[in-house]
Amino acid sequence: MTLPVLYHCPDARSLRCLWAAEEAGIDIDLRVLKFPPRAFEPDYRAVNPLMTVPGWVEDGRLMTESAAICERIAEGTSLALGRDEDEYWEWRNWLHRSDATLTFPLAIMIRYTRVEPEERRVAQAVADYKAFFGGRARSIEAALSDGREWLVGGRFTVADIVIGYAAFLATTLGADDVLGDATKAWLERCVAREGFRRARDRQKG
Structure with missing residues (x-):
């Protein structure tokens, strides 16, 4: 049987997928690429234009x-x-919110702190989009304000993975100071999971 193939860059959005596969116990063929692929992996275009x-x-x-x-x-x-x-639609909404609402401003921060050459980096854009992310991250804090352990369904789900990745990414960008206390505690639970640890170890090759 041919395994699903995951093309991945360390700690990029594809970490969501690697983490989910580890949590689900799905065997995959992991292909680790240099970031950003458009600059370093020309052959990848044949796979993903x-x-x-x-x-x-x-x-x-x-x-x-x-x-x-x-x-x-x-x-x-x-x-x-x-x-x-009961919380099926809330679960689906978190999946869409993860990228469209939460990861987008962080992607702007990555561009202007890591991807662009020094002369094209814009500190004001980084500050503005950090604040933008902080405002949108309040939705995580609100969801956890009743003391629940995980976002929906009374258990750990891929909603925690996709949103947890956004919160984790914020910590790598120095934007974790905009996260609320309940969000930080929940993120600690997420990244302490064996599935997350295995995913990060596996991406090292």
Whole structure:
């Protein structure tokens, strides 16, 4: 049987998918690329014309959106909520919020602190988008304000993975000071999981 292939850059959005696969116990063929692929991995264009990670290839089909890939990985496992569960739509909303609302401002910060050459880096853009992220991250704090351990469903799900990745990414950018106390405690629970640790160890090659 041919394994699903995950094209991944260390600690990039594709870490969501690697983490989800570890949590779900799904065996994958991991291909670690240099970041950003468009600069260092010209052969990757034949796999993913967008030249972004993740790239998930399964049964001849390509998926490129990290939350969608996590949803596919979670299907049929306890990482997913079923339509018959009370917080199903909240769960789905978190999956979409993870990139569209939370990771987008962090991507701008990455561009103007790591990707652009020194002369093109814009400190004001970094500060503005850090504040932008902080405002949007309040939704995590609000969801956890009732003392719940995980975001939805009374258990750890891929919602915690996709949102947890955004919060983790914020810590790598020095933006964790905009996270609330409940969010920080929840993030500690997320990154303490064996699945997260295995994923980060595995990406080292």
